Amino acid sequence: MSIAELQSYGYIVALVFLSVALYAYIYHLYVQRKDSDGHDYEDYSNMALKDDITDTPVSEKSKKK
Amino acid sequence: MEDRPLEYDYSVTRLFLIFAIFLGITGMLVGVLLAWQMAYPGVNTFLGEGLAEYTNFSRLRPLHTNAIIYGFVLSSVWASWYYVGQRVLKVSMAESKTLMILGKVHFWLYFGAAFVIVVSLLAGVTTSKEYSEFEWPLDLGITVIWLLWGCGIAGLIAIRREKTLYISIWYYIATFLAVAMLHLFNNLEIPTYFASGGVGAWYHSVSMYAGTNDALVQWWFGHNAVAFVLTTPIIAMIYYFLPKESGQAIYSYKLSLLSFWGLMFVYLWAGGHHLLYSTVPDWVQTMGSVFSVILILPSWGSAINMLLTMKGEWQQVAASPLIKFMILGSTFYMFSTLEGPIQAIKSVNAIAHFTDWIVGHVHDGALGWVGFMVIAAIYHMAPRLFKREIYSKSLMATQFWIQTLGIVLYFTSMWIAGITQGMMWRAHDQFGNLAYSFIDTVTVLHPYYTIRAVGGTLYLIGFIMFAYNIYKTTTARPVEESELQNASPMGA
Ligand code: HEM
Ligand code: HEM
Numbered sequence: 001m002s003i004a005e006l007q008s009y010g011y012i013v014a015l016v017f018l019s020v021a022l023y024a025y026i027y028h029l030y031v032q033r034k035d036s037d038g039h040d041y042e043d044y045s046n047m048a049l050k051d052d053i054t055d056t057p058v059s060e061k062s063k064k065k
Numbered sequence: 066m067e068d069r070p071l072e073y074d075y076s077v078t079r080l081f082l083i084f085a086i087f088l089g090i091t092g093m094l095v096g097v098l099l100a101w102q103m104a105y106p107g108v109n110t111f112l113g114e115g116l117a118e119y120t121n122f123s124r125l126r127p128l129h130t131n132a133i134i135y136g137f138v139l140s141s142v143w144a145s146w147y148y149v150g151q152r153v154l155k156v157s158m159a160e161s162k163t164l165m166i167l168g169k170v171h172f173w174l175y176f177g178a179a180f181v182i183v184v185s186l187l188a189g190v191t192t193s194k195e196y197s198e199f200e201w202p203l204d205l206g207i208t209v210i211w212l213l214w215g216c217g218i219a220g221l222i223a224i225r226r227e228k229t230l231y232i233s234i235w236y237y238i239a240t241f242l243a244v245a246m247l248h249l250f251n252n253l254e255i256p257t258y259f260a261s262g263g264v265g266a267w268y269h270s271v272s273m274y275a276g277t278n279d280a281l282v283q284w285w286f287g288h289n290a291v292a293f294v295l296t297t298p299i300i301a302m303i304y305y306f307l308p309k310e311s312g313q314a315i316y317s318y319k320l321s322l323l324s325f326w327g328l329m330f331v332y333l334w335a336g337g338h339h340l341l342y343s344t345v346p347d348w349v350q351t352m353g354s355v356f357s358v359i360l361i362l363p364s365w366g367s368a369i370n371m372l373l374t375m376k377g378e379w380q381q382v383a384a385s386p387l388i389k390f391m392i393l394g395s396t397f398y399m400f401s402t403l404e405g406p407i408q409a410i411k412s413v414n415a416i417a418h419f420t421d422w423i424v425g426h427v428h429d430g431a432l433g434w435v436g437f438m439v440i441a442a443i444y445h446m447a448p449r450l451f452k453r454e455i456y457s458k459s460l461m462a463t464q465f466w467i468q469t470l471g472i473v474l475y476f477t478s479m480w481i482a483g484i485t486q487g488m489m490w491r492a493h494d495q496f497g498n499l500a501y502s503f504i505d506t507v508t509v510l511h512p513y514y515t516i517r518a519v520g521g522t523l524y525l526i527g528f529i530m531f532a533y534n535i536y537k538t539t540t541a542r543p544v545e546e547s548e549l550q551n552a553s554p555m556g557a
Contacts, residue, residue, distance in 0.1 A: 018330060025326060029319045039229070041322070045314035047231040048305050051152040053071050057227040 073151045074159040075450045077168035081144035082443060082450070084176065085137055086532050089439075091183075092132035093525045095125050100521045104514035119187055127198045128186045133431070134196065134294055136179055141439040142240070142298040143171070143214065148446050149233055149305045150218070154225035164220045171213040178206050192270065194283060196290050197251050201270045204252045211248065215241050232321045236301035239329060243293040251286035277344045288336035295435050297328070299398075300367055302442045307371055307391045310445050311381050312551035316373035320366055327363030331356050338409035341418065350411070357409030364402035371395040386462040387455075387553055390441035393469065397433025401426060416491070421510070422483025429476040432468075432524055440531055445553055447538050454544050454554035456537035460530055461555070468527035474520030482513035 034040050039059055046058055102108040102122045110117045118124065147168060151157055158164050182203060185191075191198040199207065218241055222230070230238075254270040274282050308315050315321060337345065337353020372395060375382060382388050404426050408417045417423060448455055455461065489509070492500040541556055548554045 022326060022330060026323055029322060037229075041318050042314070044229055044231065045308065045318050047153045047227060047229070048233075048308045049312065049314060051155065051309070053073060053155055053157060055155070057155055059228045061226055061228040 071157055072159065073148075073157050074165070075148060075446075077158065077165075077172060078144050078147040078446065079450050080169075080172045081140050081147065082446065084172075084179075085140035085144055085439070085443070086535060088132055088136035088140055088179070089528055090525075090532060092129055092137050093521075093528055095129040095132060097518065097521045097525050099125055099129055100514070100518035104511065104518045118189070124187065124189060127191060128183065130196060131182060131186060131198060134290075135182075138294060138298075138435060138439065140175070141442065142294075142302075143175075144446065145298075145302050145305075145442050146214075146218075146237055148449075149301070150221050150237070153227065153231040153233060153305065154221055155227045156221060156225045158221070161220065161224060164217060164224075167213055167217050167220065171210065171217060174206070174210050174213065178203065178210060181206075190268065192254065192272065194251070194272065196287055197248075197283075199252075200268045201252075201254055201256050202268055204248070204254070207248065211241075211245055215245070231305070232315075232318070232325065233301040233305045235325055236297045236304070239325075240293050240298045240301070243289060243297070247286045247289050247293070251282055280340055280343060281345055281349070284339040285333075285336045288339055289333060291430075292328075292332040295430065296332075299435055299438050302438055303367075303371055303391060303395065306438075306442050306445050307374060307388070307395075310385075310391070310441075310552060311375060311378060311388055313374050313378055316370050316376060320370045324363045324366035324370065327366060328360075331360050331363060335360055335409070338405075338414070341409075341411055341414045354409050354411055358406045361402060361406050365399055368395045368399040368402070381552075385552060386458060386465050387441055387444050387555075389462075389465055390437045390444070393465075394434050394437035394441065397429055397437065397472070401430035401434060404429065416487035417483060418487075420483035420486040420490075421479045421513070422487065425476045425479025425483055428479070429472065432472045432475060436524075436528075437468075440528075443531075443535065447535050448544065448553050449549055451539050451541075452543055452549075453538055453541045454548075454556050456534050456541045456556055458555035458557060460534050464527040464530040464534070467530070468524050471520045471523030471525075471527065474523065475517050478513040478516035478520065482510045482517075485509060485513075 029041070037059055043058055050056075050058075098108065098111075098120075099122060102125075109121045112120050147158070158168060182199060185200070185203070186198065190200055192200060218238065222234070253273040255273060256267070256270045257265050258267045258269060272279060304315065304321060307313075334356040335353055337349045337351075338357045339353075341350050341354065343350075372392065375388075375392065382392050407413055408423070408426060444455060444461065447453075486506050489501045489506045490499075494500060544554050
């Protein structure tokens with residue numbers, strides 16, 4: 001196999017892999033309404049709306065001072 | 066310390082914001098000058114023959130692109146980062162001395178570099194690589210400035226209270242990473258003085274790439290500079306400022322995640338569309354073309370998400386000139402990301418390449434999308450930085466309409482000019498003799514260049530009104546914290 005052929009196969013494989021990965025991600029997002037922490041994805045929009053320093057975070061970072 | 070309530074600290078934002086407005090006026094003034102020079106060549110020597118070296122088109126053009134892109138746009142992006150970053154991570158810069166120092170050093174080094182860049186470009190010191198014109202000492206300086214920003218991002222994220230990173234933060238991080246990589250690879254160069262043992266100027270360098278390789282690296286860089294300076298950080302801004310100003314949650318947070326990964330994946334492969342019909346391998350050209358067309362999807366994903374955020378709230382668009390800027394901005398984003406893929410189709414590019422249609426495409430994105438979004442972001446931040454209402458709503462509305470008219474005149478004239486140019490260059494008789502000489506096209510294009518110059522001048526006038534409005538805001542009526550929740554307070 002020449003380098004050019006190898007390149008083309010590599011290209012196709014990469015393309016298929018990345019497309020599958022992207023679509024799998026889309027599928028995952030739409031089937032799974034919530035992420036692994038149990039937050040509805042749409043709740044994260046509130047990070048922009050409730051952004052005063054005194055507002056409660058949507059998902060608080062564990063305090064370990 | 067403990068008795069004062071914790072507040073966000075905007076001192077670094079304020080520095081970048083003021084500098085952005087200053088650089089915006091400078092860059093656009095030069096742009097307007099260029100536009101009049103193309104319509105009336107006499108303008109090239111408007112300060113007399115003696116100073117012609119510094120006032121001619123070729124000397125000023127890189128000053129325009131650099132002052133605008135790496136000056137006005139980057140400075141605004143940083144103003145917004147030091148504002149949005151704190152707010153969505155719910156942590157104040159004041160909580161870390163190191164971060165405050167980093168931020169200030171970041172600004173002042175950038176300020177110094179901007180000054181050296183303006184002088185060196187005016188003096189004609191350039192590497193002649195478009196959008197990478199700076200010589201090696203400046204390239205090193207830029208690397209330091211960029212890394213300082215990176216440390217600032219990492220530092221703020223490290224001490225955050227909000228665990229999840231808001232979508233805007235993702236876009237800022239992508240901007241940081243991608244530009245770092247692009248800058249390093251495109252600017253690999255050899256300082257000739259040191260390599261040759263003392264020949265020539267100490268600051269001079271030659272690129273490590275030559276010929277077709279140079280072209281490939283240059284447009285891999287060039288296209289992604291568009292992606293990661295004129296697109297991703299601006300999306301970062303709109304994902305924060307539009308929901309905040311309108312009080313509406315993003316239409317679909319999921320769609321924002323999806324568009325993010327789509328954009329990251331597709332953009333990096335599209336650069337070949339700048340090199341169609343050149344000496345680069347065919348498959349690079351085809352790939353560039355294909356990925357450009359696919360690029361519509363993630364681009365429109367973001368833009369539609371923005372427009373749908375206003376669903377059921379369109380009266381706000383009518384009522385608030387600030388929201389008008391953002392909505393028209395996303396509309397222009399859709400517009401240029403439809404126009405771009407069309408120009409990337411090989412048969413269309415055969416007509417469009419080298420013509421004014423490309424310049425038109427650049428500026429409907431630049432003036433309509435980037436310019437409007439930056440203006441909106443600054444209008445939103447100003448009342449929060451100065452704790453005062455925006456000086457004048459009617460001035461803002463007038464500015465909006467003047468600038469919109471300016472953009473329309475700019476891109477319509479460039480469309481007609483570009484397509485006329487493209488058609489005339491390739492027109493030939495039945496024996497293959499060219500139908501027109503070059504000067505014929507110049508004569509035909511003159512009126513369109515004049516219209517573009519008028520459009521550009523209108524846009525600049527609007528921008529000066531904007532600067533005045535922000536200046537007056539610093540002494541306008543003081544407002545309470547409660548008035549700053551969503552819609553920005555504005556005076557008559
Ligand atoms: C889907 C998105 C886009 C695609 C596929 C695209 C495609 C293109 C194409 C085909 C060219 C012309 C290359 C040539 O023949 O010389 C071009 C030039 C350009 N585009 Fe876009 N474009 C897109 C979005 C944007 C946006 C949003 C901006 C931002 C303002 C932008 C800024 C530019 C610039 C600055 C150039 C000129 C580069 C130069 O020749 O110096 N583009 N683009
Ligand atoms: C008052 C507004 C402006 C005017 C009148 C203006 C005018 C011009 C002119 C006359 C050129 C040279 C075109 C040529 O060589 O044929 C140019 C190039 C360019 N301008 Fe502007 N400009 C303005 C604002 C902006 C803004 C806000 C941006 C970016 C955010 C921008 C980005 C660029 C770029 C990237 C180029 C190079 C285009 C290419 O190589 O294809 N301009 N501008």
